[in-house]
Amino acid sequence: RLIVGTEVDDTELVTLRRLIEEFEAELATLGARVDNLEGRVAFLEDHQFSTTTKLNGEVIFSLVGATSDEEDANIILADRVRLNLNTSFTGQDLLITGLQAYNFGGDITGAGSVQGALFPGRDAFLSEGSTKLSFEPQFPEFNPQDLSESAGSNDVELYKLLYIFPSGVNNLTLFAGTAAEASDAFPAIIPFSSEGQGAISRFATLNPVLRVSGGTSQTGLASAVGFIWGISDAIDLRALYGSVNAAIPEQGDNNILGSGFFGGSTVASAQLTLKPSSQFDIGLNYAYSYHDLNIMGLGLTRFSSNPLNIPGRTVDGDGNPIVGGILDTPVHVNSLGATATWRISPKISLTGYGAYFFVDAVAGADASSDFTTWMAGLHFQDLFKEGNTAGLIFGQPLHRVEADGAADLTEPGVDRETPYHLEAFYNFKVSDNVSITPGAFVLFNPESDGNNDTALVGVLRTTFTF
Structure with a gap:
C-alpha cells in the first residue's frame, strides 16, 4: 500500500x-x-460531560476572628463553594452558568454577621459594614428585592447567568445576563482583586464605583446588558446598564427597590482602560445610579445603607436609622473613580484607587452629601517561593466629607473622625490547586466614628480550585 x-x-x-x-x-x-x-x-x-461545556470550581474555607476593645466576635468557620459551567456554541461565544453555596450570616439588621457583633445597630444596618471579607456576599441572609430570606446555610443558588457573544463588528463584543456583576465586564486593574487568592477584605479588591447599586452583590442580584470595545491594544472601553428589579413586573409593598428592567433602582456605568506601556494599567470609571430609597448599595460601610443624614426623616434624635424615611427618600448617585497599577519590577507592583460619590435626594427635602474613599497598596509576586504572593494595603474607607441642604454631616452621638484601613496578607501556594492565605486588617475609627474602638479582623483562608 x-x-x-x-x-x-x-x-x-x-x-x-x-x-x-x-x-x-x-x-x-x-x-x-x-x-x-x-x-x-x-x-x-x-x-x-459535554462537547460544548467545561466545568471549573472554587471552594473557600476561612477561619475568621474579630475583636475590638469592648466587643469580640466568636471565631467562625465560613465557606463558599462555586461551580461554573462555561459553554461555547460557536467557539466565539460564552455562556456562564454559576452555582454557589455559602454559610455567611447577616440579616437586615446585621445580626449574625461579624459587623453586627462588633458594631451592632446603626453601623450594621442592611448588613453593610467595613468588616466584610473579600468573598462575603453583600446581602447574606435576605434578598433586597423583596426582603425575603435568601439562600444561606449552604443552600445552592444561581449566582451567575451571563452570555457573551460577538457583535459582528470588529473588536466589539456584547453581553447580557439575568444574574451578572460589574466585575464580569470591567477589568479589575488591582493585582490582588481575586476573592479567593488576593486581598482578604472587600475594601481592597475593587474600586467601589464598580459596586454601586449592588453591582458586586456576589449573589447575582443585577440583570445587565452591555458591550466590550477593544479600541486598540492600549485602549479598551466597556459599559453596562443594570437593574436589580428586572424580574419584577409590578411593584409590591415589599419591592423596596422598584420593579421592571427600566424602573426602580438602576445603574449605568462605564470604564475606560488604558495601557500606556507594559508597566502601567489605568482604569477610569463613571457610574450614574438611581435608587428607590436612601441607599448606595456598595456593601462597604454604614454610609452605603443611609447616605443622606436628614434629621427627623432618615435619622432619629439618637442617630439611628428611620426605616420609613429611608424608604421615602429616593436618591441618585454620580460616581467617579480611578484605579492604577504600576509594575515597578517584574515582581513588585504599586496599586491604588480613588473614588468620589455625589448623592442627591430626588424627592422630599432638598438634600445632598459627598463621599470619598481611597486605597494604596504594594503587591509582591513570587515572594519567598515561586507562585506565592503578598500584599500590604492602606486606605480610607467610605467617608462623608460634605453635606448640604437638609442633610447634616454628622449624626447625633457620632464623634466624626476619618476612618482608616490597614491590611496585610500572604498567599501560599501549596500546589497548583490549593492555596492558604493568612492575613489581617485593622480598622481605625470604624464607620467614621471615633466612639467605635479600633477593630482587628484576622483570617486564615484556604482555597481549592479545579
Whole structure:
C-alpha cells in the first residue's frame, strides 16, 4: 500500500523490506499503542460531560476572628463553594452558568454577621459594614428585592447567568445576563482583586464605583446588558446598564427597590482602560445610579445603607436609622473613580484607587452629601517561593466629607473622625490547586466614628480550585 502509484526500483524495495523486518517489534508496539489511544478517545467521547461545556470550581474555607476593645466576635468557620459551567456554541461565544453555596450570616439588621457583633445597630444596618471579607456576599441572609430570606446555610443558588457573544463588528463584543456583576465586564486593574487568592477584605479588591447599586452583590442580584470595545491594544472601553428589579413586573409593598428592567433602582456605568506601556494599567470609571430609597448599595460601610443624614426623616434624635424615611427618600448617585497599577519590577507592583460619590435626594427635602474613599497598596509576586504572593494595603474607607441642604454631616452621638484601613496578607501556594492565605486588617475609627474602638479582623483562608 505504501508504494501504490509510485515507481520503486528493486534496490529501494529490498531496503524497505529489510527495514520493516528490522523494526518489526517496534512497529507492532507502536500499532498497539495507536489502537489503545483510539480506544481511549472513543471512551472519552462516549462518556464526556459535554462537547460544548467545561466545568471549573472554587471552594473557600476561612477561619475568621474579630475583636475590638469592648466587643469580640466568636471565631467562625465560613465557606463558599462555586461551580461554573462555561459553554461555547460557536467557539466565539460564552455562556456562564454559576452555582454557589455559602454559610455567611447577616440579616437586615446585621445580626449574625461579624459587623453586627462588633458594631451592632446603626453601623450594621442592611448588613453593610467595613468588616466584610473579600468573598462575603453583600446581602447574606435576605434578598433586597423583596426582603425575603435568601439562600444561606449552604443552600445552592444561581449566582451567575451571563452570555457573551460577538457583535459582528470588529473588536466589539456584547453581553447580557439575568444574574451578572460589574466585575464580569470591567477589568479589575488591582493585582490582588481575586476573592479567593488576593486581598482578604472587600475594601481592597475593587474600586467601589464598580459596586454601586449592588453591582458586586456576589449573589447575582443585577440583570445587565452591555458591550466590550477593544479600541486598540492600549485602549479598551466597556459599559453596562443594570437593574436589580428586572424580574419584577409590578411593584409590591415589599419591592423596596422598584420593579421592571427600566424602573426602580438602576445603574449605568462605564470604564475606560488604558495601557500606556507594559508597566502601567489605568482604569477610569463613571457610574450614574438611581435608587428607590436612601441607599448606595456598595456593601462597604454604614454610609452605603443611609447616605443622606436628614434629621427627623432618615435619622432619629439618637442617630439611628428611620426605616420609613429611608424608604421615602429616593436618591441618585454620580460616581467617579480611578484605579492604577504600576509594575515597578517584574515582581513588585504599586496599586491604588480613588473614588468620589455625589448623592442627591430626588424627592422630599432638598438634600445632598459627598463621599470619598481611597486605597494604596504594594503587591509582591513570587515572594519567598515561586507562585506565592503578598500584599500590604492602606486606605480610607467610605467617608462623608460634605453635606448640604437638609442633610447634616454628622449624626447625633457620632464623634466624626476619618476612618482608616490597614491590611496585610500572604498567599501560599501549596500546589497548583490549593492555596492558604493568612492575613489581617485593622480598622481605625470604624464607620467614621471615633466612639467605635479600633477593630482587628484576622483570617486564615484556604482555597481549592479545579
